[in-house]
Amino acid sequence: MATHIPFDQVHAPEEIGDKTQRKLWLEVLHEWVTTVDHKKIGMMYIGYALVFLLVAGVEALLMRIQLAVPNNSFVSPEVFNGLFTMHGTTMVFFVGMPILFGFGNYLIPLMIGARDMAFPRLNAFSFWISAFGGILLYYSYIGGSGLYGAGSAPDVGWFAYAPLTAKVFSPGHSTDYWTLSLLLTGIGTIGTALNIVATIISMRCPGMKMSRLPLLPWLYLVTSGLTFVAVGPLTAAQIMLMLDRYLGSHFFDTQAGGSAVLWMHFFWIFGHPEVYILVLPAFAFANEIIPVFSRKAIFGYPAMVAASVGIGFVSLSVWAHHMFTVGLGAAENTFFVLATMAIAVPTGIKIFNWLATLWGGKIQFTSSMMFAIAFLFQFLIAGLTGIMLSVAPFDWQLGNSYFVVAHFHYVLVGAILFMLFSAFYYWYPKMTGRMLSEKLGKWHFWLFLIGFHLTFDFMHIPGLLGMPRRIYTYEADRGWMIWNMIISSGAVVQAVATLLFVYNMVWSYFKGPEAGPDPWDAWTLEWSTPSPPPSYNFAETPEVSSRRPLWDLKHPDDPDTDYEIGPSHRKRAKEESA
């Protein structure tokens, strides 16, 4: 079977001519609002997430200003409670999820040789309902106290433990805005996940067997599978909370025999798989970017797939490691300690595979690759502190301290955000047709790296010294001041680096060098289309016969088909032995 990919030249000239005509802004707006094109929806997801990234970043900065010195009164305790709740909720639900689904939306149909997602209209619906959820959350600043007075943000923490969320302790409507916005985004999330699975299973181009699927769609498949079983419980728990608050039911009402611990279980049955929902797409980016800039095929493709599926399954049985301090009992603690440690095994396999991919490669230190390499180191450290915290007695000591905050920010920023930046430098040329400035990219990388390590390396120390999370200020004699000062100054450096990145994106959109269809000399199908791709993606449906179809096309004398294990490989081996 031959690889058949019509490369670049097949697109009609009127397609290009169309773009030069200037459209009224109303027409453009109408086009974006009514679009069902997976690329436009993907970019809207990304743009929407970037806006919320800046909003939640400002919230983080405000908190860091407040905590920089002891006995500070930059913000009031009430505002501080709102800030950490909104920061956490926004970053997880309105930055992490949409940005990852945005990349998935954009890339998956292109990578599997399809013209769109399986359900384009469901795709648009999912985006808009998620977007509405985010707006609803922030509307609480205006409407959060209902008729009683001015608005207030939700202030119950991002995991909203019962019974704090009960009507008695959280009067007004701020908690309801939180609940409703999570319910709505939950619907959008499940819709998109469903769409991704159906697209990957049913829309692959001829020849793209599951054993030839690029690793990015493979990992999105696992992420989406996790989404169903994780967001479902969250939705159920939110329904229960609403019934408690509005119809007077007693799910989490301890006065009537209800259980506050049950909420913790339900929330973390969602909450822990959620971490993997967020990190698996980061792994997916690494799986595409590291091989291309090492100029080698990914090492251990089957092991990567197996490890991802393994992570998916194990991640469903670790949730109570967030609850060691509750006092679950020895048997439960032992189970969740061991399950949590076990997840390090498939994760370790992945790290070794990436290292083996780098090994002996001709490594190109582009901005994208530098972020990816930083990701490898930082993800390792984040995993190691994770194993420390998985030891129940250690967690009893440090649970709810800044050590925990440092650990999960190491995952979310050090691993996921770094890999997201890497993905931006890698796929921005495909999405816009322009290269991002490498010079600004290097500045962005080094500044962000320094800021990140200033903040999150040093954040472990006040945790070890006993500083609890979520306090709004502290006494000067605790000895935490110098550490908090360093953490806060690092946050400012990160903010500057992020602004540089935003500037780079805007500047490069107008002034960046033309990218052409395949600036990185890469191997997956999205690089066979022009940049940006036309609305129909592929003029002719491609046909593939290996995991790296563009390699086969560029090297017809030495195609991958000869090396990948499969029927053709066995046939060739048989011929050679005959």
Add this chain to the structure above:
Amino acid sequence: MSDVAVVPSSANVAWNPPARGIVGMACLILAEASIFIIFIVAYIYYIGKSLNGPTPKDVLSLPIFTSICLLSSSLTVHAAVSALRRGQQRLCSLWLGATVLLGGIFLAGTAHEWYDLIYNHGLTISTNLFGTTFYSLVGLHASHVVVGLIMLSLALWFSLRGQMHHHHSEKLEVLSLYWHFVDAVWVVVFLVVYVLGR
């Protein structure tokens, strides 16, 4: 050398990935199942933990007739799909009508049960933990029955107007999968609420 070796493999292997509708519905069922599991876990966890009455033993009776109706509607919707697949439109309408009727009987049974519980036994969602978990679990299931009935009625409407054809059978099958799921959930709810919990 045999002739087989020179034929490209793509000529032999037909490219038939699974239908997207079926895959999508399977995903939705997985997500819905996880929602139901949480409600069922909450129900089981709170069995016997109510601080005051009424208890399930006092007020619940087995809804055997309506359960039989709901479960047999799985058979009728399956019959409707296979009738459409064979191109028998009128038979399809008949079976769809039977499905809607059976689903409607189930819903009426639930309505009657709730009326009885609320007005004769004074059990509401805020009475105790039994009321809380009972109404939310059975209500969640009933709301899925309502959604299913709306979609089945739409299908029946199209079928009666003669707008449903052989090539729609896959879409009707996707809908029937949802209906089978709703029925299967009822088996679990029945066992938990009326057998285990009583």
